[in-house]
Amino acid sequence: MTAIEQTQARPRGTRLxxxxxxxxxxxxxxxxxxxxxxxxxxxxxxxxxAGVSKPVLYQHFPGKLELYLALLDQHCxxxxxxxxxxxxxxxxxxxxxxxxxxxxxxxxxxxxxxFRLVFESDLTNEPAVRERVDKVAxxxxxxxxxxxxxxxxxxxxxSMLLAVGLGGVSQVVARYxxxxxxxxxxxxAVQLLTSLAWRGIAGxxxxxxxxxxxxxxx
Numbered sequence: 001m002t003a004i005e006q007t008q009a010r011p012r013g014t015r016l017x018x019x020x021x022x023x024x025x026x027x028x029x030x031x032x033x034x035x036x037x038x039x040x041x042x043x044x045x046x047x048x049x050a051g052v053s054k055p056v057l058y059q060h061f062p063g064k065l066e067l068y069l070a071l072l073d074q075h076c077x078x079x080x081x082x083x084x085x086x087x088x089x090x091x092x093x094x095x096x097x098x099x100x101x102x103x104x105x106x107x108x109x110x111x112x113x114x115f116r117l118v119f120e121s122d123l124t125n126e127p128a129v130r131e132r133v134d135k136v137a138x139x140x141x142x143x144x145x146x147x148x149x150x151x152x153x154x155x156x157x158x159s160m161l162l163a164v165g166l167g168g169v170s171q172v173v174a175r176y177x178x179x180x181x182x183x184x185x186x187x188x189a190v191q192l193l194t195s196l197a198w199r200g201i202a203g204x205x206x207x208x209x210x211x212x213x214x215x216x217x218x
Contacts, residue, residue: 021056024050024052025052025061025067026070027050028046028047028050029041029046029050029067030113030114033068033117034114034117038122039122039123041064042064043057043063043064043067046067065126068117068123068129069128069129071114071117072121072129072132073132075115075117076118076132076136077136078107078114079103080139080140082103082106082107083103083104083140083144083167084143085103086100087099087144087147093201094198094202096147097166097197097198098191100144100166100167100170101174101194101197102190103170104167105177107171107174108175108177109178115175118133119133119171121133137164137167140163140167141160144162146159148162148204151206166197166201169197173189174189
């Protein structure tokens with residue numbers, strides 16, 4: 001018996017406004033896709049989990065792929081906004097690194113498991129899925145690289161290489177930390193990873209300024 005089968009389906013409720021119904025269906029779909037993966041999930045499972053009939057589900061989403069892509073769009077945007085928010089949360093660069101690392105840890109730790117749709121999808125051979133996953137990785141790296149380029153004076157290409165490295169390390173380590181059920185608290189894990197990253201990025205001098213919080217001040 002699957003986790004979805006073990007969980008009592010939501011009871012059928014009263015008629016909801018279209019937007020509220022859509023959010024309800026997306027929530028149910030996320031639970032099913034995270035638990036079963038795309039290929040094993042069925043629209044019947046999602047409709048049952050949401051407590052609606054299949055025709056109601058199809059009124060909002062014409063098929064399973066469209067439903068999956070809607071979820072993916074939602075959670076890719078959530079990750080991007082988290083990273084951008086972390087970068088904008090302080091002007092101290094070491095704290096920026098820490099906040100960005102923590103954004104990835106918070107994302108994978110979310111109890112809904114949405115990160116699995118973005119980082120561990122079983123549908124990456126589908127062009128529309130691959131495009132979205134690659135796009136959000138690029139957008140996160142671009143956001144990080146803008147800060148690096150502004151503070152160090154490195155070229156865009158050089159800054160992007162560093163940014164891709166920082167983002168990639170963050171999400172890989174965060175996923176390992178979660179999957180391994182590490183006894184290291186999240187705060188400590190973030191601090192360890194920040195120390196590792198900061199020792200590298202701090203080697204690049206602050207460009208054209210004598211302010212505080214710059215990379216050269218490790």
